[in-house]
Amino acid sequence: MKKLWTLLALMLGVAFIAIGVGSTYITPSELITALTDRNASSWFIVHHYRLPRGLLAIMAGAGLAVAGVLLQGMIRNPLAxxxxxxxxKGAGFAAVLVIVLLPSSPVALLPVAAFVGAGLAALLLVQLSMKGGMRPNMLALTGLAVGAIFQAATDYILVKYPLEASDTLTWLAGSLWGKGWDEVYGLLPWLIVLLPLAYTLQRKLDIMSLDEESSAGLGLSVKRVRTGLLAVSVA
Structure with missing residues (x-):
């Protein structure tokens, strides 16, 4: 826990410095003033551009990190x-569909569409892995195949609609450009619900670090817990 608090403090320190860096450099003292005083000269830049992007980077990074940890524990592979x-790939495919077919859709629709696409990929993954007992190696290999299918579908859309490719590629690559408070408020409810839920699953994740037989011997329903972990990581 001490290491966790140390990393959290380090992250906040780096984020504080990063908010001050840009085409207009803001010193730490000016940044503190801008965060607390609406009449400060840098208030507009900080509150309308850099602060929401900094928060969004932290939130998105936290979500991706927790998703990765859940998958690594579930598959028992540090590279998962x-x-x-x-x-x-499933999330990207659904998001590309929304960007291309519904370009004027509200910001909140994009993460919902991505969740649906990721859910479809996960459902396909579970169904295809059932015959192998949903064992870690089967999940990993099947996941690569499922990802290839959705990647091919995404590439087809990009070729079919080249004029919209720039927006979709920016989303697929990951970018904070042009992001603001709308994106922060759109992502916040997901983290408020999912991060505590992921935390409550940590003990089951520890048990699953053992082999299948040992986990089942400790009273864990391995298949059901693995499906639940997959669902949370998808979200």
């Missing part, structure tokens, strides 16, 4: 990530 099991 949402990309490896095809979840990110």
């Amino acid at each position: 990530s949402p990309d490896v099991v095809g979840v990110s």
